[in-house]
Amino acid sequence: MKLFIDTANIDQIREMAWLIDGVTTNPTLVSRENRPFKEVVREICGIVNGPVSAEVTAMDAPGMIAQARDLAKIHDNVVIKIPMTADGMQAVKTLAAEGIRTNVTLVFSANQALLAAKCGASFVSPFVGRIDDAGGDGMDVVADIVDIYANYGFTTEIIVASVRHPHHVLEAALLGADIATVPYAVLQKLFNHPLTDVGIDRFLKDWEKVPK
Numbered sequence: 001m002k003l004f005i006d007t008a009n010i011d012q013i014r015e016m017a018w019l020i021d022g023v024t025t026n027p028t029l030v031s032r033e034n035r036p037f038k039e040v041v042r043e044i045c046g047i048v049n050g051p052v053s054a055e056v057t058a059m060d061a062p063g064m065i066a067q068a069r070d071l072a073k074i075h076d077n078v079v080i081k082i083p084m085t086a087d088g089m090q091a092v093k094t095l096a097a098e099g100i101r102t103n104v105t106l107v108f109s110a111n112q113a114l115l116a117a118k119c120g121a122s123f124v125s126p127f128v129g130r131i132d133d134a135g136g137d138g139m140d141v142v143a144d145i146v147d148i149y150a151n152y153g154f155t156t157e158i159i160v161a162s163v164r165h166p167h168h169v170l171e172a173a174l175l176g177a178d179i180a181t182v183p184y185a186v187l188q189k190l191f192n193h194p195l196t197d198v199g200i201d202r203f204l205k206d207w208e209k210v211p212k
């Protein structure tokens, strides 16, 4: 399973660049950086050699397509994030025909993911944390998407997004999702286990007893 980082913060991306396979951003994450959007996307593409998702803000298909073409010029690794709407799916179809990769975002049901795949999306992003927040089970939706894509041989890659804790990453891997996009703080937690710390401490103490 590939690991992306879900941030627009350059320091976090630089620190984790050795580990991650790509980057996802969204307007909220970009707004925290207080810098011009395209400048941030260009800098990220210079750090990470993998897909970098940049989101459109137009809500009509022609506007999304125009923004997508402009963003795609920044770097070959730019993937255009498009919201799951009828206009969005029209834009995805047009962009797929032009060879521009898309990541369909704000996906909360397996039917939405089916439509994204049928329209030629390169990636689909079910928001598991927000589904959980609304009283659903985000991972049930991911499991359905995995089954549906396998049934029909869709090549759209599933990005488990809106990840809130390490257990989301574990469940994504168990279900066979292609990618989890993980916030910096959760990536840090993946390395940790209290027994690892206890074990290191004991080994180092015992090592002091070994005659040198």
Ligand code: G3P
Pocket: 006, 024, 025, 026, 127, 129, 130, 161, 162, 163, 181
């Ligand atoms: O990048 C999209 C998604 O990961 C957002 O997550 O935590 O705002 O629901 P969150």
